Amino acid sequence: xxxxxxxxxxxxxxxxxxxxxxxxxxxxxxxxxxxxxxxxxxxxxxxxxxxxxxxxxxxxxxxxxxxxxxxxxxxxxxxxxxxxxxxxxxxxxxxxxxxxxxxxxxxxxxxxxxxxxxxxxxxx
Numbered sequence: 001x002x003x004x005x006x007x008x009x010x011x012x013x014x015x016x017x018x019x020x021x022x023x024x025x026x027x028x029x030x031x032x033x034x035x036x037x038x039x040x041x042x043x044x045x046x047x048x049x050x051x052x053x054x055x056x057x058x059x060x061x062x063x064x065x066x067x068x069x070x071x072x073x074x075x076x077x078x079x080x081x082x083x084x085x086x087x088x089x090x091x092x093x094x095x096x097x098x099x100x101x102x103x104x105x106x107x108x109x110x111x112x113x114x115x116x117x118x119x120x121x122x123x124x
Contacts, residue, residue, distance in 0.1 A: 023113045
């Protein structure tokens, strides 16, 4: 009689642990992509920086449905807006604004992963 609820709880725990790892991997990849775009912009290679940023944005966009299911909508929407602002600053070659926006975006992506982490703050 207790077996079905135990299996359901075990499945939920397994999915939660997988989601934590998956979110860490995804956000780490996006953050590395943004770091690369930032390095290119700092070296004056704006076309390549924008290409790298667009590639990161495309990669990010492919995960939108999943992110909206498992993560807080406000955090995902904020990251989306930051991507758009970074692209706009990159197109106008505003180095300081571009660098600041990418830095904020990397922090936002870290926050998204942190919100899914298994820690006492998230459990309670």
